[in-house]
Amino acid sequence: MSDVVRIGMLGCGTVGQGVVRILHETAGTIERATGHRLEISRVLVRDAQADRPGLDPAVLTTDAEDILGDDRIDIIIEVMGGVDPTHEWLVRALGHGTSVVTANKQLLARFGPELLAAAEEGGSEIRFEASVCAAIPVIKVLRESLLAAEIESVMGIVNGTTNYILSEMRRSGMTYADALAQAQDLGYAEADPTEDVGGADAAAKMAILSSIAFHTRVLIDDVPYTGIDELQSDDVDIAHELGFVMKLLGIARLADGAVSVRVHPALVPGDHPLASVNGADNAVLLESSLVRQIMLEGPGAGGTETASAVVGDVLSVLGSRPGSFLGGALADAGRPMAAEGALESAFYLRLEVADRPGVLARISAVLGECGVSILTVLQRGEGESARLVMILHRGPESQVQAALVRLRDMPEVRDEPVLITVVGSGEAPS
Amino acid sequence: MSDVVRIGMLGCGTVGQGVVRILHETAGTIERATGHRLEISRVLVRDAQADRPGLDPAVLTTDAEDILGDDRIDIIIEVMGGVDPTHEWLVRALGHGTSVVTANKQLLARFGPELLAAAEEGGSEIRFEASVCAAIPVIKVLRESLLAAEIESVMGIVNGTTNYILSEMRRSGMTYADALAQAQDLGYAEADPTEDVGGADAAAKMAILSSIAFHTRVLIDDVPYTGIDELQSDDVDIAHELGFVMKLLGIARLADGAVSVRVHPALVPGDHPLASVNGADNAVLLESSLVRQIMLEGPGAGGTETASAVVGDVLSVLGSRPGSFLGGALADAGRPMAAEGALESAFYLRLEVADRPGVLARISAVLGECGVSILTVLQRGEGESARLVMILHRGPESQVQAALVRLRDMPEVRDEPVLITVVGSGEAPS
Numbered sequence: 001m002s003d004v005v006r007i008g009m010l011g012c013g014t015v016g017q018g019v020v021r022i023l024h025e026t027a028g029t030i031e032r033a034t035g036h037r038l039e040i041s042r043v044l045v046r047d048a049q050a051d052r053p054g055l056d057p058a059v060l061t062t063d064a065e066d067i068l069g070d071d072r073i074d075i076i077i078e079v080m081g082g083v084d085p086t087h088e089w090l091v092r093a094l095g096h097g098t099s100v101v102t103a104n105k106q107l108l109a110r111f112g113p114e115l116l117a118a119a120e121e122g123g124s125e126i127r128f129e130a131s132v133c134a135a136i137p138v139i140k141v142l143r144e145s146l147l148a149a150e151i152e153s154v155m156g157i158v159n160g161t162t163n164y165i166l167s168e169m170r171r172s173g174m175t176y177a178d179a180l181a182q183a184q185d186l187g188y189a190e191a192d193p194t195e196d197v198g199g200a201d202a203a204a205k206m207a208i209l210s211s212i213a214f215h216t217r218v219l220i221d222d223v224p225y226t227g228i229d230e231l232q233s234d235d236v237d238i239a240h241e242l243g244f245v246m247k248l249l250g251i252a253r254l255a256d257g258a259v260s261v262r263v264h265p266a267l268v269p270g271d272h273p274l275a276s277v278n279g280a281d282n283a284v285l286l287e288s289s290l291v292r293q294i295m296l297e298g299p300g301a302g303g304t305e306t307a308s309a310v311v312g313d314v315l316s317v318l319g320s321r322p323g324s325f326l327g328g329a330l331a332d333a334g335r336p337m338a339a340e341g342a343l344e345s346a347f348y349l350r351l352e353v354a355d356r357p358g359v360l361a362r363i364s365a366v367l368g369e370c371g372v373s374i375l376t377v378l379q380r381g382e383g384e385s386a387r388l389v390m391i392l393h394r395g396p397e398s399q400v401q402a403a404l405v406r407l408r409d410m411p412e413v414r415d416e417p418v419l420i421t422v423v424g425s426g427e428a429p430s
Numbered sequence: 431m432s433d434v435v436r437i438g439m440l441g442c443g444t445v446g447q448g449v450v451r452i453l454h455e456t457a458g459t460i461e462r463a464t465g466h467r468l469e470i471s472r473v474l475v476r477d478a479q480a481d482r483p484g485l486d487p488a489v490l491t492t493d494a495e496d497i498l499g500d501d502r503i504d505i506i507i508e509v510m511g512g513v514d515p516t517h518e519w520l521v522r523a524l525g526h527g528t529s530v531v532t533a534n535k536q537l538l539a540r541f542g543p544e545l546l547a548a549a550e551e552g553g554s555e556i557r558f559e560a561s562v563c564a565a566i567p568v569i570k571v572l573r574e575s576l577l578a579a580e581i582e583s584v585m586g587i588v589n590g591t592t593n594y595i596l597s598e599m600r601r602s603g604m605t606y607a608d609a610l611a612q613a614q615d616l617g618y619a620e621a622d623p624t625e626d627v628g629g630a631d632a633a634a635k636m637a638i639l640s641s642i643a644f645h646t647r648v649l650i651d652d653v654p655y656t657g658i659d660e661l662q663s664d665d666v667d668i669a670h671e672l673g674f675v676m677k678l679l680g681i682a683r684l685a686d687g688a689v690s691v692r693v694h695p696a697l698v699p700g701d702h703p704l705a706s707v708n709g710a711d712n713a714v715l716l717e718s719s720l721v722r723q724i725m726l727e728g729p730g731a732g733g734t735e736t737a738s739a740v741v742g743d744v745l746s747v748l749g750s751r752p753g754s755f756l757g758g759a760l761a762d763a764g765r766p767m768a769a770e771g772a773l774e775s776a777f778y779l780r781l782e783v784a785d786r787p788g789v790l791a792r793i794s795a796v797l798g799e800c801g802v803s804i805l806t807v808l809q810r811g812e813g814e815s816a817r818l819v820m821i822l823h824r825g826p827e828s829q830v831q832a833a834l835v836r837l838r839d840m841p842e843v844r845d846e847p848v849l850i851t852v853v854g855s856g857e858a859p860s
Contacts, residue, residue, distance in 0.1 A: 022720065026578040029645065033577055129575070135721040137575035144749065145559070145567035145742040147463055148456040215459065273727065276706045290452065290738045291565040294728035297703065298721065308720045312575040319574065320749050 005318060006041040008067035010089070011080025012052055012060075015103055015130070016043070018307025019077060020054045026311070034318050042067045044080070068093055075317055077310060078102040087111050094118040094126055099322065101313040103130035103306055109204035109220040112211055125322045130309035132205045133158055133282045136298040137309070140316065142212045146286065146294075151213040153287040154252040155423065158205040160280035160300040161196035162228050162248040164188045167278045169236045170245065176231060188280050199225035199248065202263040206250035209284065210261045214254045216335040218261055225263035235350060235418055238389050239267050242376065244348070245275040249423065253343070260338035266421040267348050341398035346375070346422040348391055349400075351407065352415045355386040359412045363388065366410070370403035371395065385414055391422060435748060436471040438497035440519070441510025442482055442490075445533055445560070446473070448737025449507060450484045456741070464748050472497045474510070498523055505747055507740060508532040517541050524548040524556055529752065531743040533560035533736055539634035539650040542641055555752045560739035562635045563588055563712045566728040567739070570746065572642045576716065576724075581643040583717040584682040585853065588635040590710035590730040591626035592658050592678040594618045597708045599666045600675065606661060618710050629655035629678065632693040636680035639714065640691045644684045646765040648691055655693035665780060665848060668819055669697050672806065674778070675705040679853065683773070690768035696851040697778050771828035776805070776852040778821055779830075781837065782845045785816040789842045793818065796840070800833035801825065815844055821852060 007023075009016055023030070023038050031037050040059060044067055045052070048060040067073055068089055076093050078086055083106050090100050090107070095118045102108070108115070108131045119126045129139045133156075142151065157163050161183060168179040180197065183189035195201045203225040210218045228248050236246045244267035252261040268275045273295050277283040282300025287293050299305050353359050360379060367374060367390075376391040392400060400419065407413050437453075439446055453460070453468050461467050470489060474497055475482070478490040497503055498519055506523050508516055513536050520530050520537070525548045532538070538545070538561045549556045559569045563586075572581065587593050591613060598609040610627065613619035625631045633655040640648045658678050666676045674697035682691040698705045703725045707713040712730025717723050729735050783789050790809060797804060797820075806821040822830060830849065837843050 022578060026580065029580075030578055033645065135575075135579070136724055137571050140575050141567050141571065144746055145565075145570050145739075147745050148452060148460055148741050149565070149738050150456065150459075215463065271706075271708075273706070276701075276703070278701075290734055292729045292732075292735065294566055294726070296724070296726055298724035302722075304719075305721050308579050309575075311578050315577050316574055319751055321751060 003035065003037060005036045005038050005074045006072055007038060007075050007077060007314070008070065008073040009040060009043040009077045009079065010064065010067065010086070011078065012043050012045050012055075013079065014303035015306045015310065016077070016079040017052065017054075018303045019079065019310050020052070022307055022311045024054050030315065034315060036318055038314065041073060042070065064089060073098060075314060076100045077314065078104055079310065081106075083107055083110060090115060090126070091118045094124045095122040097122045097124045099125040099127075099317045101127045101310055101317060103310055104128070105131040105201075105204050105208065109207040112208060112219070113217045119322070123322050125317050125320065127313035127316055128208070129313045130306045132208050133284065133298070133300045134302055134305040135308045135312075136282060136284065136296050136300065137312065138209065138284045138296050139212060140312070141294075141296065142209065142286070146288070146291065149288045149290045151286055151288045152254050154206075154209050154213045154250070154284060155274065155287070156206070156209065156250045156284035157247055157274060157277050157282050158209070158250050158284065158300065159196055159202040159248060160282055161189045161193060162202070163277065163282070164280040165197070166228060166236065166246050166248065169233055170240055173233070173237065175233050176228065197227045197229045199227035199263045202248060202250050206252055206261050206263055209250070210252035210259060213252065213286070214259050214335060216259055218259060222337055223261045223263060226265065228265055231265055232418070235348070235420065238350070238378070239348060239420075242378065242389070242391065243270050244268060244422065245270060245272075246420075247274060247277075249274070251421075251423065253338075254335070255338065257335060258338035258342070259335045260343055264421060266423050269424045272424060341396070341401060343397045344394055345397055346392060346394040346424065347400055348389070348420040348422050350418040351388045351413055353386050353388050354412045354414065355381050355384055356412065359386070360388065362410065362412065363407065366406050367392070367403050370406070371399045372403050433465065433467060435466045435468050435504045436502055437468060437505050437507060437744070438472045438474075438500065438503040439470060439507045439509065440474045440494065440497065440516070441508065442473050442475050442485070443509065444733035445736045445740065446507075446509040447482065447484075448733045449509065449740050450482070452734075452737055452741045454484050460745065464745060466748050468744065471503060472500065494519060503528060505744055506530045507744065508534055509740065511536075513537055513540060520545060520556070521548045524554045525552040527552045527554045529555040529557075529747045531557045531740055531747060533740055534558070535561040535631075535634050535638065539637040542638060542649070543647045549752070553752050555747050555750065557743035557746055558638070559743045560736045562638050563714065563728070563730045564732055564735040565738045565742075566712060566714065566726050566730065567742065568639065568714045568726050569642060570742070571724075571726065572639065572716070576718070576721065579718050579720045581716055581718045582684050584636075584639050584643045584680070584714060585704065585717070586636070586639065586680045586714035587677055587704055587707050587712055588639070588680050588714065588730065589626055589632040589678060590712055591619045591623060592632070593707065593712070594710040595627070596658060596666065596676050596678065599663055600670055603663070603667065605663050606658065627657045627659045629657035629693045632678060632680050636682055636691050636693055639680070640682035640689060643682065643716070644689050644765060646689055648682075648689060652767055653691045653693060656695065658695055661695055662848070665778070665850065668780070668808070669778060669850075672808065672819070672821065673700050674698060674852065675700060675702075676850075677704060677707075679704070681851075681853070683768075684765070685768065687765060688768035688772070689765050690773055694851060696853050699854045702854055771826070771831060773827045774824055775827055776822060776824040776854065777830055778819070778850040778852050780848040781818045781843055783816050783818050784842045784844065785811050785814055786842065789816070790818065792840065792842065793837065796836050797822070797833050800836070801829045802833050
């Protein structure tokens with residue numbers, strides 16, 4: 001690449017403007033460290049007349065062809081979002097040998113393998129650190145530092161909105177609805193929070209992370225997810241009493257050659273590294289027998305943070321040989337997804353039962369017959385009914401699900417049983 | 431670089447043998463992901479007759495010239511340790527265009543800028559992730575992902591031995607001597623623990639980290655350090671009561687263009703990200719206004735973990751354009767070191783005083799006259815003497831030191847006052 005590196009930018013919203021500002025403010029550092037001067041040559045915007053601080057109006061265009069069709073552009077930064085037309089545009093750019101840096105989570109979670117294949121074919125590079133956990137450099141670490149570390153599990157708090165809500169529910173005893181309203185007031189949650197609280201945002205991020213960690217093809221449709229929108233404050237409180245913290249976790253595992261990736265609320269013990277990740281922070285815990293546990297933690301969102309990740313990726317493109325990491329390895333799929341119910345885990349089980357003699361005995365018997373053993377029991381009478389909370393020993397999920405089917409049918413069991421995964425040090429692969 | 435990459439290895443102890451094993455076990459992954467086949471062509475050992483699992487005896491040599499003088503070697507891995515003759519050897523290799531991966535902390539902390547300059551001159555690359563915090567990828571993250579993030583502070587628990595000892599002192603109320611003996615029994619501390627408990631090991635690591643974070647020249651002699659070997663269990667316990675956790679911290683700051691780097695025991699609030707880093711784990715907290723706080727945590731030592739970092743660096747050499755990061759920027763110094771006493775901090779101050787009326791008033795007056803204000807006071811009578819513990823508000827260190835001089839002279843003050851830095855969220859630059 002020549003001394004002057006020409007950048008074309010697709011989109012110029014909050015993140016794009018942050019990129020412009022950082023490149024401007026750190027131009028001296030970048031030139032000293034890399035030998036390159038970065039020039040924003042063209043920026044695709046909706047309205048070329050609007051003022052963009054730090055940008056010469058002459059570089060603004062409303063025609064994508066001015067960037068995609070310009071051979072002199074060395075790197076394209078995509079910060080416009082959306083899947084259409086970005087998908088087609090980036091495949092084209094990569095195929096023609098132009099490297100791409102993108103912050104587009106949906107695009108990567110749906111078309112990641114195809115984009116990587118296009119990059120390999122075109123001798124270009126695609127980087128997407130900003131698509132997951134903003135400036136926390138988890139993609140680079142997985143893709144480069146830990147490429148040969150044989151990662152066995154990726155467990156993460158990858159959505160800041162839900163972590164803020166859960167932290168507040170625990171800290172102040174708020175209900176879910178109140179905590180959500182507060183998060184919206186403070187700008188941690190959007191007016192329509194469905195994507196975050198329902199788990200879809202986390203599922204997209206886990207698809208990307210697990211692809212890179214396990215060198216395989218995981219798309220968003222491969223990731224079943226449950227959000228926190230139906231979680232009861234009671235369970236958050238009881239879990240806390242029992243020494244656990246409720247988190248919305250993405251859990252990806254590679255076991256016996258098969259991959260499983262999920263997003264759901266889970267309980268972590270109070271001394272677990274993820275337990276102390278509070279507020280809107282994100283954290284990802286990477287495990288393998290070679291490196292044991294490595295955790296990366298930080299703000300998982302924010303315009304400046306995301307822009308910083310984009311700039312880091314641009315510098316990484318400058319510093320790397322195209323196609324040097326995980327091009328084909330990722331594009332051609334590889335590993336099967338694990339069968340439903342094949343996982344082992346410990347569980348939290350809450351039942352509302354009739355407060356009659358012998359109920360605990362009958363419920364314990366059902367669990368025992370299904371091969372499920374009980375670690376802790378907490379029973380509290382509440383007039384005619386009683387609340388029964390159990391922590392179940394680690395075992396096959398299929399057995400717990402079978403027990404649940406029988407419990408639902410028992411006349412003593414009122415309401416739908418609540419079952420929540422418990423993760424912990426016993427879950428570590430090493 | 432050609433499809434087959436020839437590696438020469440200097441040394442083959444625990445880390446070296448770990449590298450051999452990982453390269454063997456992950457050869458398929460590495461070839462698929464990078465397109466390169468890695469071959470360990472030559473290994474310098476003391477005794478070429480000794481059996482080395484996984485290595486053909488024909489590659490063993492006792493003559494360094496077989497590696498340094500062989501043009502066909504693409505990458506040299508240095509895992510023999512020591513400064514002499516490694517320093518001279520690596521400068522020579524880098525100058526001739528052979529890239530180097532090293533785990534040698536002492537070498538980097540003493541001769542880092544010279545080695546980087548040699549690499550720049552020779553068009554080669556030097557990588558040294560394994561020299562600090564084993565497999566925690568803090569060097570790569572600072573050098574690449576956060577190159578333009580304008581890091582303002584690096585705060586770390588970078589020595590596992592001392593963190594283990596402090597964690598045990600806090601957890602079980604052990605004395606320093608007992609916790610050290612236990613650490614030695616379990617292999618967390620060496621028979622001669624001076625380097626670790628005295629702080630020199632952490633100082634070397636902080637020299638390396640601060641050089642990379644602030645793009646400047648910091649050598650081990652620029653880093654004043656105090657260890658934990660003179661720490662009193664009492665202070666660990668009192669701190670705990672007051673809601674703080676005692677840690678041996680490396681603290682590097684860039685303020686007003688000047689760099690300060692130190693290692694000393696410090697108190698962190700119980701909800702600080704570094705407070706929950708227990709046992710032999712290491713963690714590094716990176717702060718800047720662009721990325722706020724990013725923390726990397728994991729095991730800071732171990733043969734396999736260190737070997738994994740070496741392998742990650744070898745793959746990074748394969749994937750990168752030589753000289754693309756921080757060659758000259760680091761070699762030519764740049765920033766001044768901050769003047770002594772220029773820092774601001776909060777402090778923990780413990781005084782053993784005569785239990786007489788008016789003592790607290792006189793001590794408070796002295797502090798007030800020096801411009802030091804008190805946040806918390808804890809006084810406990812113990813017969814004729816009393817123990818006075820204060821948390822002092824954040825302020826210039828020079829003022830606290832001036833107060834200390836006067837307190838030492840007061841007849842009511844018995845024993846040497848104990849002064850410990852308190853860090854916390856108020857310390858964050860953003």
